[in-house]
Amino acid sequence: MSKSRASLWIGVGAFLTALCLGVGVTALVLVLQAQAATAPATQVSAYLADVKNGDVEGAMKLDGTPSRSDEVLLTNKAYANVGDRITGYRILGTQTSGSTATVEAEITQKSGTSKAGFTLVRGAGSPLGLAGIENWKLKPVTLNQASVTLGAPGRLDATVAGVPLGWKGVMRELHVFPGQYELDVSTTSPWFTLDGTTFRVPGFGGTQKVQVAAALTQKGKDAAIAAGNAWLDACAASTVPQPSNCSFGLKNGPAAGETWTNGSWTVLTRPTLTLGEWDFGCRTEYMMDGSAGGCWPLGSSTPGTVTFSANYSIAATGESGNLTTDSPLDAKVEGSVVGFTDTTAIFDSVGWK
Known part of the structure; x- marks a missing residue:
């Protein structure tokens, strides 16, 4: 074999080696990026980012919470009227047990900080699992629940965060995202007056008992x-x-x-x-x-x-x-x-x- 032909094959071999190494590195980077994107902590961060940005409807899509007509405060329009919303968050850690992962996060609002746990489950295996990419799914997050009662006889006009409460004399159970909510009440009764109130919702998973009572004229x-x-x-x-x-x-x-x-x-x-x-x-x-x-x-x-x-x-x-x-x-x-x-x-x- 001539010297020039040998040099050519050496060059081709070097090129193919470099190409394979490049493809391998690219593939490794893509795998690492996919692993990070599907990691439990990443999904929780995406959920909290949506809430922080006021896109509670997007957050509900991420965790699979269904949209219901009676949940009048779980809309972007309603949440736009809420104060003291999430200003920051920090992932504290992830614990995995079998097909379940729990991510703990610290939630920051202007009024203070709170901690919350988020649960994810690992789905059935897929071809991507061979590359170490696991199929984690965020379970519906346990939201705060506000029990709202208006202490007055008869029907009243009331709104929470600008949304009609639809008060009919029966306590309303409402799920709410973190923030400060304004309850406004109006009545034309000559017999009593009824003032609204403000209630604060810290973090996730708690309960708030909201009661406003009428005062007799x-x-x-x-x-x-x-x-x-x-x-x-x-x-x-x-x-x-x-x-x-x-x-x-x-x-x-x-x-x-x-x-x-x-x-x-x-x-x-x-x-x-x-x-x-x-x-x-x-x-x-x-x-x-x-x-x-x-x-x-x-x-x-x-x-x-x-x-x-x-x-x-x-x-x-x-x-x-x-x-x-x-x-x-x-x-x-x-x-x-x-x-x-x-x-x-x-x-x-x-x-x-």
């Missing part, structure tokens, strides 16, 4: 007291010695062979009525199933007094006359103001025996 207070007194008057209008479902009554009625007629109750002094603040735990038999409940407690700080009088007659002896209680009886008002009509408050008494 003076007109509402007067109507509530009047409703309590009207209940007392209705009991006092009874003509029997033991009025049904009332706070007072005689222990005994006519004896055997004795007849009472023209019975009447007289209110000597009225109880001193006191109104409490809205009670979220109050429930009455008139409230529908699933209702958030609530009422204004109405009670007696000091009882009033009543007396009973009637005509009596004894057929066997022909005796007749008037009778009255030996001493006044206590009369109380205890119950709840559960709402209003156009003209009055609605009072619901406790059960009396």
